[in-house]
Amino acid sequence: MIEVNQLGKRFALGDPKAAAQEHGADPRQRGRFFYSVESVSFSCPPGAVLGLVGPNGAGKTTTLRMLSGVLTPDSGSIRIDGQDLHQGGNAVRAQVGFLSGTTALYERLSVAENLTYFGRLYGLSPAQCQERIELLSEQLGMTAYLKRRVKELSTGMRQRANIARAVVHDPKVIILDEPTTGLDIMSTETVLGFIAEQKAAGRPVIFSTHHLDEVSLLCDQLAVILLGNSVYSGALEGFAGSRDSDAIRKEFMRRHHETEGQQAMEEVQHAQADLA
The missing domain is CATH 1.10.238 (Recoverin; domain 1)
Structure with a gap:
């Protein structure tokens, strides 16, 4: 069992003005810091597959790097079978198997x-x-x-x-960051089959993906991250009322546009407050 509770992670900016140009109007940049992850929570029980989805830049990779032990969160906690990942030492970290986009071999x-x-x-x-x-x-x-x-x-x-x-x-827990990106059909099928085998063996598996058909096929649980916050965490069927990938896509886009609308409204309110 892996339990993630209100994770947060910020990064200091060497040049806030240049960063503002790069990130546009992202509200997570405040002063000299960029709050990549603000509040992310979810859990994945044994024998379940959790899909972690969100647009590019939402904070998924930062979240996964904290789950792997590569990054230390500024706030929140990660527990594996009740043990704190970042306070339990190497023995707890070794219970995680992590594939990142930069994992390499000799x-x-x-x-x-x-x-x-x-x-x-x-x-x-x-x-x-x-x-x-x-x-x-x-x-x-x-x-x-x-x-x-x-x-x-x-x-x-x-x-x-x-x-x-x-x-x-x-490892007890397997975390895969976009494991099928760039793969052909046969390799993709092999990787998805491997994930299904790990699920059948009783391991919690967390994987991020942009392919909602993979979420529909494999996942029991879903966590959606937008602008560094988890906006949904729970059973896959509870997100869109269906396992159908089109229904999941429509609900994801609805929530994404809703979040963007809230962001735009907050920017207007801040601008008005500055002028007052």
């Missing part, structure tokens, strides 16, 4: 050598590494290229190997 090593290396970093014995490599190569369809160097692999092959690297230590 190009000159083979897939098997990479997985053995990262497995050993997590404290697995050589025999345990071999057992995990055999299982993951079967689940992710990597058997044919386990001994090939990473630099020789296609995009889809690399992504499957990256996912294997993220979970080689058999």
Whole structure:
């Protein structure tokens, strides 16, 4: 079980004026800080898949980096089976498997050598590494290229190997940041099948995506982030009254436009207050 409660994260701005030009009228920039995540809450129980959705720049990746332990939140908490992720030390952090957009492998090593290396970093014995490599190569369809160097692999092959690297230590919680982006149909099907297998094994899986058909197919839970805040967190069917991807898309766009309207109104009110 992973429980996320009112996460917040801000970043200091070196040049607030330049940042204002880059971010436009984003209300999260206030003074010398950009509040990437202001208040995000959700939970994902064992054996469930939670889809994390939102437009680019909403705060999804910052949220996922806090869930992985890479970033420390300024406020709020993350608990895995009741243990605080950021206060429980490396033993708690090791319970998370995280795939980011920048997860990388050593190009000159083979897939098997990479997985053995990262497995050993997590404290697995050589025999345990071999057992995990055999299982993951079967689940992710990597058997044919386990001994090939990473630099020789296609995009889809690399992504499957990256996912294997993220979970080689058999974590309790799996977090995947846009795992199917840029993949062909076959690799996408393999990755989605792997997520379904982890769900069946009783693991909580959180993944961000822009593909609402994937949300419709796999997810039990949904968390929607707009402008650094979670505007929905709960059962997938409760968001749009249906699992249909078109219904989910329409409800997402409705909430997005509603949030933009509220933002525009607040900007007008602030401008009027400044003139008063």
